[in-house]
Amino acid sequence: MRAVIYTRVSTEMQTEGYSLDAQLNACRNLAQGRGWDVVKVYSDEGVSAKTTNRPQFQALLRDARAGLFDVVIVHKLDRLSRSVADVLTTLQNLEKMGVAFVSATEQFDFTTPIGKVMLTLLAAFAQWYLDNLSTETAKGKKARAQAGLWNSAVPFGYRVHYKKDGGDGLAYPDEKDAEGVRRAFELYATGQYSDYDIAAWLNQAGYRPNGRGKRALRLFSKDTVTDMLQNRFYLGEVCYKGTWYEGLHEAIISEELFNLVQEVRRKRRKDTSLRARKDAQVYILSGVARCARCGGKMRGRNAKGVRYYRDPARDRMVNCTQSIVRADEAEDALGDYMRTLRLPQDWRDQIIELLQTxxxxxxxxxxxxxxxxxxxxxxxxxxxxxxxSLDDYKARKRQLEKQLTGLTPPVMPNLEKAAAMLDNFGNLWDAATPAERKEIVRALLKAVYLDSGEAGPIIAIEPRPEYAALFEFFRSDIEPVPVAPASSKTAS
Ligand SMILES: [Zn+2]
Incomplete structure (x- = not known):
């Protein structure tokens, strides 16, 4: 394999022990351990990662395109760029050019088939992270809602008359599906059917959820029906972050029927079994919920029947401006994300093959x-x-030890398990009980960063350590509010 090394140092890093020599040595050791020839070293000095003008990095990309080498070694992933998007774009571009990538200090290696699969997973997580970070989008969504327009997909029962098809871009009731919606409300209003029963009825009657891209569900589930029967969109309203605005579309359910259905739901809830009540007390994010501002662990708490995640920062004498986050909102947002995770059908077979390799x-x-x-x-x-001789002994010993340190066994993430869950995630998530969802979350994620502000409830998702290396430095982008011990404590 023909390897190249990329290093980058800014002036302040020289003093932090990330000197050029240190970076180079680590990279060279790795190459030696793997038996790769280092054919070139690219080095940008005195350059910050934020600058796009990195001549040597540009040269590296040009040479990669020309097929001059097979693998890029960096000391740390953040040498490439401090921006999530940049790193992923770069890695994906290199992959397309058939150039592998490996980090000398992180358990992160794209030269292996597993590494390539991880890249796919990471890209999915990072996209979510980026989506959520763009508060500009959030502002746009609010404006849309205030103007009476919906965000994301219109619910089942409506069709958009797209402008590209000669329409006005607004949502209109779909005659057939709207009938299904009405029937679902009416059935539930009798008090004889559960959400599950109604999902089964809809499916059997041949109705299918509005399908659009990756989020499309094939069939109605208990949860989609629960959402549907509480969705004020059917009353002609639109929502942004829990606030409902007068919409521009026509209602398909009367206020009277809607209210009756809500009344029936409240009654059913009251006579729910002990198990169901216990389910409601499950905090799906417990153990992984973290405050996006101070990084502290947030705890589930029930206040007057409403579940919250609360940042106990003040109990710990830490100043943090975080307020409580509604548990159902945070969990719904996570569910929405989980449903978007979808991998190719043959993924599981591939994974088993890759694990063998x-x-x-x-x-x-x-x-x-x-x-x-x-x-x-x-x-x-x-x-x-x-x-x-002693000199010979020392020299050869050093060489052998270097080779030994370069030979690190590959990390073996439980990708098979992850794949089994991921290849049909939407259905799995929808079918899971709260306790099972908690299990799923723990199997895949290390932390979910919550925030009570405009950009919340979920700011970022940190995958488990198997996938975490790439995310180590992403967290710095969140710009946590500086945390200082409360004065009462420092005074003593
Ligand atoms: Zn906090």
């Missing part, structure tokens, strides 16, 4: 490490017997 590589690394250790032993014997 990785297992083989792990075995190979183990064998190579054992061989190197034996060589070290033998070298020591030779030295003790006086067959090798």
């Amino acid at each position: 990785e297992t083989d590589r792990a075995e190979e690394v183990k064998r190579e490490r054992a061989a190197l250790s034996r060589q070290l032993e033998r070298l020591k014997d030779l030295y003790l017997l006086g067959d090798v």
Whole structure:
């Protein structure tokens, strides 16, 4: 393999021990350990990651396109760029050019098939992160709602008359589907049917949810019906972050029927079983919910029957402006995201195949490490017997040790498990009980950053360590409010 090294140092980094030499050494050791030839070193000095003008980096990309090497080694991923989007674009571009990528200090390696799969996953997570970070979008959504227009997809029962098809861009009741909506409300209003029953009825009657792109659900689920029967869109209203505005579209459900359905739901809720009540107390994000401002763990709390995630910062004498976050809103937002995760059908088979490859590589690394250790032993014997001089011994020992450190066994994330969950995530998520959802969240995510502000309820999602390396430096983009111990504590 022909490898190249990319290094970048800004002036302040030199003093922090991230010197050019240190970066170079780490990269060279890795190359040596893998048996790669370093054919070129690209180095941008005194340059910040924010600058797009990085001549050597541009040269690297040009050479990659020309096929002059097979793999890029960096000391740390953040050498590439501090922007999530930039890093991912760069990595994906390199991949397209058939150039692999590896970080010398992070458990992050795109030279392996598993690494390539991880890139896909990371891109999905990062996209979500970017989507949520754009408060500009949020502002636009609010303006739309105030103008009587909906955000995201119109619910089942409506069709948009798109301008490109000669329409006016507004939503209109779809004759057939609107009938299904009315029937669903009427059935529920009798008090004899659960959300689940109505989902089954809709599916059986041949109705299908509005399908659009990645989020399309194939069938109605209990949850989609729960949402549907409480959606004020059917009353001709539009919503932005819990506030309903007068919409420009026609209502298909009367206020009277709508209210009756809500009344029935309240009654049903009252006689729900103990198990269901227990379910309502499950905090799906418990253990992973974190304050987006101070990074502290947020805890589930019930206040007068409403579930919240609360930042106990003040209890810990930490100043934080975070207020409480509604648990149902945060969990719904996560659910929306989970439903967007979809991977190719044959993913699971691929994963099993890839895991086999990785297992083989792990075995190979183990064998190579054992061989190197034996060589070290033998070298020591030779030295003790006086067959090798001290200088020779030291030099060869150093070389062998370098090779050993370069030979790190691959990380083995439980991708098979993740894949099994991911390949049909929407259905899995919808079918799961709150307790099961909690399990899913814990299996995949390390932290979910919540915020009570405009950009919330979810600001960012941090995957489990298997996927986390790339995200290490993303968190700095959140710009947490500086946290200082409360004065009462420092005074004592
Ligand atoms: Zn906080």
